[in-house]
Amino acid sequence: MISKETMVKLESGLHARPAAKFVQLSKRFTSKLLVSYNGKSADPKSILGLMALGAGKGSVIVITAEGEDEAQAVDALVDFVQQSE
Amino acid sequence: MKMEIKGIGASPGLAMGYAVIYQKFEISIPDTIPEDVDAEIKKFQSARHESICEVTALFDKMMKDGAGEAAEVFMAHKEILEDEAGFVMPVIERIREKSENAVRAVAHVLNSIVDIFRSMDNEYMQARAADAEDLRDSVVANILGIQKPFMKDNLYSEKKIIVSYDLAPSDTAKLNFDKVEGIVTQSGGTTSHTALLARTLELPAVVGAVGLLEHVKDGDFIVLDGETGKIAVNPDKQEVEEYQKRKDEYIKQKNELREYSGRRSITLDGRQVRLEANIGTVSDVQTAIDNDAEGIGLVRTEFLYMERKELPSEQEQFEAYKRILEEMGDKPVIFRTLDAGGDKSFPGLTLPQEENPFLGYRAIRICLNTPSLFKTQLKALLRAGVYGNLKIMFPMISSLDELRRAKILLEQAAEELSAAGVPHRKKLSVGIMVEVPAAAILADCFAEHVDFFSIGTNDLVQYTLAADRGNPNVADVYTTFHPAVLKLIASTISAAEKAGIECGMCGEAAGDPTLVPLFLGFGLKKFSMSSSSILKIRKLISSLNYEECKRMSERVLQLNTASDIERILKK
Numbered sequence: 001m002i003s004k005e006t007m008v009k010l011e012s013g014l015h016a017r018p019a020a021k022f023v024q025l026s027k028r029f030t031s032k033l034l035v036s037y038n039g040k041s042a043d044p045k046s047i048l049g050l051m052a053l054g055a056g057k058g059s060v061i062v063i064t065a066e067g068e069d070e071a072q073a074v075d076a077l078v079d080f081v082q083q084s085e
Numbered sequence: 086m087k088m089e090i091k092g093i094g095a096s097p098g099l100a101m102g103y104a105v106i107y108q109k110f111e112i113s114i115p116d117t118i119p120e121d122v123d124a125e126i127k128k129f130q131s132a133r134h135e136s137i138c139e140v141t142a143l144f145d146k147m148m149k150d151g152a153g154e155a156a157e158v159f160m161a162h163k164e165i166l167e168d169e170a171g172f173v174m175p176v177i178e179r180i181r182e183k184s185e186n187a188v189r190a191v192a193h194v195l196n197s198i199v200d201i202f203r204s205m206d207n208e209y210m211q212a213r214a215a216d217a218e219d220l221r222d223s224v225v226a227n228i229l230g231i232q233k234p235f236m237k238d239n240l241y242s243e244k245k246i247i248v249s250y251d252l253a254p255s256d257t258a259k260l261n262f263d264k265v266e267g268i269v270t271q272s273g274g275t276t277s278h279t280a281l282l283a284r285t286l287e288l289p290a291v292v293g294a295v296g297l298l299e300h301v302k303d304g305d306f307i308v309l310d311g312e313t314g315k316i317a318v319n320p321d322k323q324e325v326e327e328y329q330k331r332k333d334e335y336i337k338q339k340n341e342l343r344e345y346s347g348r349r350s351i352t353l354d355g356r357q358v359r360l361e362a363n364i365g366t367v368s369d370v371q372t373a374i375d376n377d378a379e380g381i382g383l384v385r386t387e388f389l390y391m392e393r394k395e396l397p398s399e400q401e402q403f404e405a406y407k408r409i410l411e412e413m414g415d416k417p418v419i420f421r422t423l424d425a426g427g428d429k430s431f432p433g434l435t436l437p438q439e440e441n442p443f444l445g446y447r448a449i450r451i452c453l454n455t456p457s458l459f460k461t462q463l464k465a466l467l468r469a470g471v472y473g474n475l476k477i478m479f480p481m482i483s484s485l486d487e488l489r490r491a492k493i494l495l496e497q498a499a500e501e502l503s504a505a506g507v508p509h510r511k512k513l514s515v516g517i518m519v520e521v522p523a524a525a526i527l528a529d530c531f532a533e534h535v536d537f538f539s540i541g542t543n544d545l546v547q548y549t550l551a552a553d554r555g556n557p558n559v560a561d562v563y564t565t566f567h568p569a570v571l572k573l574i575a576s577t578i579s580a581a582e583k584a585g586i587e588c589g590m591c592g593e594a595a596g597d598p599t600l601v602p603l604f605l606g607f608g609l610k611k612f613s614m615s616s617s618s619i620l621k622i623r624k625l626i627s628s629l630n631y632e633e634c635k636r637m638s639e640r641v642l643q644l645n646t647a648s649d650i651e652r653i654l655k656k
């Protein structure tokens with residue numbers, strides 16, 4: 001299992017416009033994924049869970065992956081939220 | 086019945102056609118308990134797949150229509166419909182465990198999502214709540230096997246005017262826009278989805294038309310003016326002919342003006358000026374760009390403070406300012422700091438009731454007295470300045486002391502950002518609005534302390550002539566043609582020129598074809614106006630001779646009455 005803490009740099013936040021793309025990216029990996037923010041966790045393969053998490057710009061989130069492609073998954077998802085769109 | 090309705094112009098142009106009313110779809114949840122749970126789940130799944138096909142088709146259609154940003158919404162819709170953990174499983178669970186029928190289960194799951202989004206304090210998520218409702222209706226309609234009623238496509242084969250309370254993204258996407266001439270909605274403002282889409286597709290639209298659905302019936306003949314917001318219902322034949330003439334004229338003019346897009350604003354004898362746009366919201370930037378604005382001469386920052394109880398945070402302001410600056414690239418953008426008071430009051434600011442609000446506590450006077458309010462805005466501006474060509478100007482300056490105090494607060498804001506290690510703009514142009522006669526009279530003095538002037542004609546006229554610009558009883562006193570006003574404008578422009586600083590104008594007069602030749606003759610180099618006037622004025626400038634305008638302006642300054650001046654200029 002791998003976890004990484006990162007800050008959301010996406011201008012409109014992870015919960016808003018970029019959410020759909022984040023979900024599509026997450027679905028490319030077979031590992032079990034989890035995004036935690038503010039004491040809550042959500043499955044990033046579920047757009048509704050991700051949107052309800054409400055991680056706006058500047059939020060510090062933890063991305064966790066467990067499975068065969070866990071390393072690639074965490075790196076790709078961290079890279080995604082690090083973009084500023 | 087013949088009548089007129091007034092709304093808000095949301096997308097310019099004249100449109101006429103037959104009303105097609107789109108009612109909001111109302112779902113009624115059946116009370117039945119499913120006998121066969123598996124069959125009920127199957128019903129849900131096939132309805133869901135139908136909805137997925139619909140949104141995919143809408144996505145493709147929007148991409149084809151060239152509305153990429155609107156299309157993005159449907160990508161999210163598809164994800165929601167395919168969301169196993171957040172949508173599909175909870176619905177199946179409710180059908181299986183609670184013996185709910187599919188409609189009730191879908192409504193329950195999506196309604197609770199709607200509530201979560203609604204509770205988020207963020208305009209974007211509020212809109213997504215509407216999306217979730219939209220999806221709920223789509224899946225429910227498919228379960229029940231009913232048609233959502235917004236496809237009355239065959240009712241009138243052409244010349245359709247869409248009439249609705251409001252339009253959801255999926256409604257607008259399903260419309261066959263080939264046959265639609267215009268859109269009218271009862272609710273919504275200039276930044277609503279309807280307004281945005283109408284502008285993208287260049288369809289005339291009026292929003293916020295109160296009383297619309299009460300008075301308009303299917304098939305009524307409607308004429309709408311997307312600029313003034315006027316809607317004529319069942320006008321008589323003569324009126325229709327007049328509108329038709331105006332419409333033809335409008336289209337002809339628009340096509341002619343298109344040719345001036347991308348050109349320089351230069352007179353016959355080679356004097357080049359800049360034509361810029363006045364904007365009042367972030368989405369106005371697109372209209373400014375579409376009309377080839379050479380910059381933004383005035384951002385009315387008040388839009389951030391309107392229709393809300395709490396004041397906008399620094400972060401929220403920063404994001405709005407940044408978007409404007411980024412969209413304008415390296416073109417200059419002049420932000421006017423908060424101009425509250427006068428005729429503009431905001432729920433977030435408690436301002437005293439005054440006998441003479443225009444002569445009272447307003448604009449820079451409020452900001453200097455409330456440094457925290459002012460510094461929050463200044464910090465947001467300085468931070469956003471990293472992303473574009475930021476300029477700041479202070480409104481309602483009447484004394485050097487006010488200017489000095491405003492500049493000190495600006496410096497403090499910058500220092501506080503530096504101390505906190507926040508990236509921000511270090512060097513920038515700072516200017517003032519010249520709209521109080523005192524500032525115009527002392528223009529040579531002010532010119533030594535600022536980087537630019539922007540003449541605000543609306544207030545300068547009302548303060549010079551002591552005539553309230555909104556009072557119809559003194560409307561004949563209020564005139565820009567008054568020699569006292571014109572002398573102040575001329576001397577302000579020449580004071581700027583002498584001091585080697587920029588001078589622009591951002592009042593209504595800057596886009597007035599009668600006055601532009603005069604101001605050009607005075608030596609004005611920057612004209613900022615509503616976006617829709619830019620190409621018209623560029624065409625005018627291209628037909629003028631600067632030296633002639635200069636001679637004409639000297640003659641005008643010899644005249645002693647507004648009526649004489651007006652007569653000469655209108656010749």
